[in-house]
Amino acid sequence: MAIEMTGISKSYGAVKAIEGVDFTVEPGEIVGLVGDNGAGKSTLIKCLSGVLQPDEGEIVVDGQRRQFRTPNEARAAGIETLYQDLALSDGLNVAMNVFLGREVTTRGGWLKFREMHEHASRIINRFSIREVETTTYVKNISGGQRQVVALARTLGFGSRYVILDEPTSALSPAAADEVIEVVRNLREEGFGVVMITHNVPHAFETTDRIVVMHLGEIAGERVTREATHQEIVSLVMGAQRIADESPPPADRS
Numbered sequence: 001m002a003i004e005m006t007g008i009s010k011s012y013g014a015v016k017a018i019e020g021v022d023f024t025v026e027p028g029e030i031v032g033l034v035g036d037n038g039a040g041k042s043t044l045i046k047c048l049s050g051v052l053q054p055d056e057g058e059i060v061v062d063g064q065r066r067q068f069r070t071p072n073e074a075r076a077a078g079i080e081t082l083y084q085d086l087a088l089s090d091g092l093n094v095a096m097n098v099f100l101g102r103e104v105t106t107r108g109g110w111l112k113f114r115e116m117h118e119h120a121s122r123i124i125n126r127f128s129i130r131e132v133e134t135t136t137y138v139k140n141i142s143g144g145q146r147q148v149v150a151l152a153r154t155l156g157f158g159s160r161y162v163i164l165d166e167p168t169s170a171l172s173p174a175a176a177d178e179v180i181e182v183v184r185n186l187r188e189e190g191f192g193v194v195m196i197t198h199n200v201p202h203a204f205e206t207t208d209r210i211v212v213m214h215l216g217e218i219a220g221e222r223v224t225r226e227a228t229h230q231e232i233v234s235l236v237m238g239a240q241r242i243a244d245e246s247p248p249p250a251d252r253s
């Protein structure tokens, strides 16, 4: 069981965005995807979430080769993606956001509010460290809680892998801590999680493994508990790889 991406390449016209990228994530594992602006993180993730189709390479999900033509096809295979904007409706309450687009109704078409509130509350309070009231309007909840609601919208419905695009960016330290806790709970529940982040300390706090991209390729990959901040930062800057690839010093004798 795993997502295995092999030899993934994608160009936008003449711009080669990623080339020959191998990437895996297993159930119960949090993988941090780190890299500078333009390193290719979004492009790789869009290939996995069905937003883009790779030009080359193979995607295998739980042993089955897949080609996702749309985000719905990726979702049907158990892969959910949460983008930075989260796409929540501020004018609806928490429960209605969780059920947006798949409202539970009676046969006569009436909304089953109680059922939706109970179900939303169960999902949210399974992952959240703080109680979230499902009758609260989303415009009145904190940044951390917004992440929780967006997650609940995806997680109550059968996904096994979750891709999070910069889930802690633009959050206060307290809200970021809350999100980190939620992501850790996802691991406990057996989800495979990919977390794109610019924030190296957050990657260290949250992940099991850190994959660094640089200029469209994998610059390196480290088990988080065995890595140092310095090592990851130099991979992000491309310094490590340049050091690895540079020829041995010339013999000056």
Ligand SMILES: Nc1ncnc2c1ncn2[C@@H]1O[C@H](COP(=O)(O)OP(=O)(O)OP(=O)(O)O)[C@@H](O)[C@H]1O
Pocket: 012, 015, 016, 017, 018, 035, 036, 037, 038, 039, 040, 041, 042, 043, 044
């Ligand atoms: N729609 C597009 N058209 C042309 N080039 C693009 C497009 N999207 C991305 N690129 C280019 O592809 C490369 C990889 O970009 P990508 O957005 O995947 O990187 P990223 O690591 O996600 O960056 P960021 O952290 O800024 O989101 C960059 O050189 C970028 O300029």
